[in-house]
Amino acid sequence: MNDREVLPDASGDKIAKLPLAAAIVALVGLADAAYLTVHHYTGEKVPCSVTGGCEAVLSSAYAEIGGVPLAAFGAAAYFVAFSLAILAAYGNRLTWKLFGALATLMAVFSVYLIYVQKFEIKEFCQYCLVSAATSVTLFLIAVWSRFWRS
């Protein structure tokens, strides 16, 4: 039994690095979303220096689905993405496929949320933009890994 058996692909070592990078990016998204979830429940003001629209965005009608803050769904999604990526980094190819599907959904939803901020609320919240950046990065990593393989 040697190292390569866990990922029996010729370029296995390179692929395993991408899931690891994805896991790290997912952790950033997880921290961001968890922070916003806590903010939502404590009602604390978030420091908002870059974009200035945090309160408007985070207290808008779009910030909740059925009483549950959107950020909580985001945190859950990032946690699942992180878990799938870590499993993939250790050689599980099925979880990497699932990761690709999840990252695609998250990126699409992020684009929708950017649209909402731009055209519906007309304010941006930097934490939401960080989340959009991380989910799009996850998507790009998933796409990149496909190219790398073929």
Next chain:
Amino acid sequence: MSNGNNNNSKAPLIIIGVVLVVVLAAVWWLMNRKPSAPAASNRATTTARTPAAVNAAGATPPNLLGSPNASVTVEEFADFQCPTCAVKHPVVKELTSLYGSRIKFVFRNFPLAIPAHDKAYDAAVAAEAAGLQGRFWEMQNLLFTNQQTWTSNPNYRQLWEGYASQIGIDVERFKSDMAGTMTKQRVDADLQRGRALQVNSTPSIFVNGMLIPFEQMTVEGMRTIIDGELQKAQTNQSSQTNSAAGTTK
């Protein structure tokens, strides 16, 4: 990453478990940190806010429930188009009926000037217009309980006129009062007071000038705070009468 030979199956699960525990611990810590330690700093900022509030009295006379002379003042800043305000509306209603004349409850209009709240200012004006005919609280209640209906309706003004006739006020006068300046002046005065108190989100509730943390905006949480303030006022009063008795001796 160097793959271990024998713990490949377990290692990722351990990492995932550790991350889950760390995240949950961090969330738990952040949620519970506020009522204990930084409550003091929160209080400090609220007391710092009070002097500015003297200059901004808000709409006079205010929309008030309970007794104007009560020792405990509960002041809510709310926006009729804010979903959380509508959610907290029953909490506030229960508290005002529970405490009655033992507290002074003041409702302040604080319509947020954000595009998603395009009707919030007008809604505040509508409540004030009903108030000019002595039916502020009835209109306030209808605006909160029917928030989703009128928020999404382009003919929201007609709905409000329906509410006006429902609560038995003169609809024509309601319409002209809404167009008039008096109602807007009251809303603006409340807004000005809110800004002086550095209110920047709704609902914001102050009990004797102290900003209530959002997680305590429940009937139980608010009761603890109000009961504490009532008790404080009572002991102050009894010690004052004691000292007064002492000086007369």
